[in-house]
Amino acid sequence: MLIVVLMMAIPLVARRRSRSKVPAPSATSRWERRKRNYVALWRLILVAMAYGAALDILQTLTGSATAAGTVGLALGLFICAHPAANAVNILFFERDMLSRLSEWAVVRWLGLNLLVLLVGWMVIFLGLRRLVDKAALELIR
Numbered sequence: 001m002l003i004v005v006l007m008m009a010i011p012l013v014a015r016r017r018s019r020s021k022v023p024a025p026s027a028t029s030r031w032e033r034r035k036r037n038y039v040a041l042w043r044l045i046l047v048a049m050a051y052g053a054a055l056d057i058l059q060t061l062t063g064s065a066t067a068a069g070t071v072g073l074a075l076g077l078f079i080c081a082h083p084a085a086n087a088v089n090i091l092f093f094e095r096d097m098l099s100r101l102s103e104w105a106v107v108r109w110l111g112l113n114l115l116v117l118l119v120g121w122m123v124i125f126l127g128l129r130r131l132v133d134k135a136a137l138e139l140i141r
Contacts, residue, residue, distance in 0.1 A: 036109055041116045044079045048119045051075055072127020080120035083113040
């Protein structure tokens with residue numbers, strides 16, 4: 001339930017910001033602002049940790065193994081989407097970043113993206129395991 005509340009709060013914050021009377025930023029400035037958003041990636045890691053802790057403490061988030069597995073899959077895909085989008089940005093917009101791998105800022109950015117991608121895969125695995133284990137138990141009975 002905590003994950004659902006967190007996922008619902010993110011678009012609400014974005015809507016509040018968009019209602020201001022400041023002119024809409026261009027696509028380039030939006031990309032520049034999102035370019036290296038460390039805070040957003042760390043928030044995704046915290047959401048994944050909250051999901052894992054909730055599963056560990058409550059054993060189920062929704063009361064249904066199928067629903068809990070589905071939530072895990074959706075959350076894992078959401079988490080993995082951000083590093084994937086960053087990888088596409090690197091390939092198309094920042095082609096010179098790979099030539100600057102000797103800079104620590106680039107190494108930290110790529111490492112954080114890989115960490116978030118790994119965390120997303122773990123959440124997907126937890127969701128799949130919850131979905132398949134409970135479904136298999138129900139079929140055996």
